[in-house]
Amino acid sequence: MPYLLASQGGSLRGKRVLDVACNAGFWSIQCALLGAEVVGFDARPELIAQAELVRDVAGIDGVTFRPLDFAEMTVDALGGPFDVVLNLGLLYHLPDPLDALRRTLAMSSDVVLLDTGVSPSRDAVVRLEWEEPTDIRNAKEAGIVAYPSRAGVELMLRHLGAAAWREVPIRGDVPPDYEAGLRASWLIEVRPPSGRSADAPLPPERPSA
Numbered sequence: 256m257p258y259l260l261a262s263q264g265g266s267l268r269g270k271r272v273l274d275v276a277c278n279a280g281f282w283s284i285q286c287a288l289l290g291a292e293v294v295g296f297d298a299r300p301e302l303i304a305q306a307e308l309v310r311d312v313a314g315i316d317g318v319t320f321r322p323l324d325f326a327e328m329t330v331d332a333l334g335g336p337f338d339v340v341l342n343l344g345l346l347y348h349l350p351d352p353l354d355a356l357r358r359t360l361a362m363s364s365d366v367v368l369l370d371t372g373v374s375p376s377r378d379a380v381v382r383l384e385w386e387e388p389t390d391i392r393n394a395k396e397a398g399i400v401a402y403p404s405r406a407g408v409e410l411m412l413r414h415l416g417a418a419a420w421r422e423v424p425i426r427g428d429v430p431p432d433y434e435a436g437l438r439a440s441w442l443i444e445v446r447p448p449s450g451r452s453a454d455a456p457l458p459p460e461r462p463s464a
Contacts, residue, residue, distance in 0.1 A: 256285070258423050258442050259339065262366050267291040273337040273362055275328065276345040278392070280306025280320060286339075287318040294333055296323040298395050324395075325349070328358060336364040346371035347402045348394045352381060353411050360415055363445045370440040372402055372432065379406040405439055412443060419444040 263270055268290030274283040277295030279302050287293045287310075297303055300322045307320050323332070325345070330336055340363040342355075349355045352371075359367055374382040382402040386394045394400055403411065405422070412420050423440040425433050432438040 257426075258421075259366070259368050260289075262442060262444075263339065267339070270338040271335075272339045272341065273333060273335060274341045274343075275359060275362075276325060276342075276348075277306060277320065278302050278344070280309060280318070282341055282343060283318050283320070284310060284313070284315055286341075287315050291317065291339070293318040294321065294337070295319070296321040296328070296333070298322070298324045299391065302391070325355070325358075328362065330362060333362070335362050337362055338365045339363065340367045342367060343370040344372075344392070347373070348386065348392075348400050350399045350401055352401050352403050352408075353414070356408075356411050357415050360417060360443070360445055365445060367443040367445065368440065369408070369443060370438070371408070372438050373408065373436070374402045374404040375436050376404040377406065378404060379410045380404050381407055408439075408441065412441075417443050418446050 260266065266289070267286055270291045272286045272291040272293045274286070274293060274295035277283050277297050280295050283293045283295035283306065295306060295318065303320045303322045310318055310320070340359055342359045346352050346355055346369065374380055376382070383399050384402065385398070386400040387397045388395055409420065420441050420443040423442055430438070
């Protein structure tokens with residue numbers, strides 16, 4: 256979150272945020288508490304019901320939840336584009352990461368925060384697995400899912416014309432899959448600011464917490 260806030264001038268107040276596959280709405284609600292106008296959607300209606308319950312019990316304004324499949328996500332359907340798009344924990348539950356990234360970038364006018372499980376390979380590869388819907392966090396239907404490597408993610412971002420990107424450093428106490436190199440996050444700029452060309456990695460400086 257500090258890196259996302261830094262990309263928005265230190266605040267989400269007045270920003271429009273889309274939370275893709277929002278699950279029970281944790282990050283949607285966090286962004287709303289920071290002043291954003293948030294739309295969160297998920298393919299599972301039971302998760303949307305949970306998110307709405309938490310929102311209503313807590314009395315949180317500025318966040319709307321919708322049941323919607325990722326394949327139905329469009330700018331028109333959700334009233335976009337959005338300043339910030341969160342794609343957290345979804346990419347590796349889908350069969351086509353390149354198409355998923357293309358669709359995600361199209362929803363944002365500024366930045367995308369991507370978090371995904373990754374293949375540990377140092378090469379630009381995509382590992383395919385079969386996933387069953389045995390857990391509510393898994394794909395909704397049985398089928399192939401794809402784990403891109405870090406290099407694979409960045410090659411896809413280059414192919415799609417993302418302006419710039421930086422992998423978010425691990426900070427403090429994190430789940431073991433991050434430390435093991437099996438999960439990673441990126442802050443992605445959709446368009447380059449003036450003075451920097453496209454296809455350039457974001458500068459590596461660390462914003463203040």
